[in-house]
Amino acid sequence: DTGVSQNPRHKITKRGQNVTFRCDPISEHNRLYWYRQTLGQGPEFLTYFQNEAQLEKSRLLSDRFSAERPKGSFSTLEIQRTEQGDSAMYLCASSFGWTGTDYGYTFGSGTRLTVV
């Protein structure tokens, strides 16, 4: 168990380009979460999966954002037509979810996105 892995660690992109981030959760964890964090703020919820099912999406997740977890293992977060306001740290977390009781909630080191 090597923890939650996120790639890349840093991404600089030009406005209007598409970017994709990857998250590999802890192998036995069935829940995977995506958050966005701007400087000096706490993480803001974007979306989460239980296995391959996307159970909830925040209103922050505009139609330019899409997340997938096709086989219930790793997940990708894609941002299309990036804007400068998308510059932030994107965090992934995973947990072992069970009815009413969740374990884990381990975070990755994040992907720092800079849109220039």
Added chain:
Amino acid sequence: KNQVEQSPQSLIILEGKNCTLQCNYTVSPFSNLRWYKQDTGRGPVSLTIMTFSENTKSNGRYTATLDADTKQSSLHITASQLSDSASYICVVITYGGSQGNLIFGKGTKLSVKP
């Protein structure tokens, strides 16, 4: 509305001193409360997990308390070190709610000066 409020927003202390960070929450139903430490440019790392029946839990120089009646938690750092400089985030876990059941505070930014 489920909310987690942390205070102070930021704090500067001298190395070797103690400090206490506060977390007040209005989250229901309550499952557990977690304190995370987040170094600049890194992901949050768990410090403590408090369930409803736990009042105090220690992790080295970190001691967390929970008062489930008043819905307050604190994180006490003893004999601070320069490496304690970080943001400390309080997270309350709920059942069956929105946002994947995690309600985040905005964090307290701690700076420890030599």
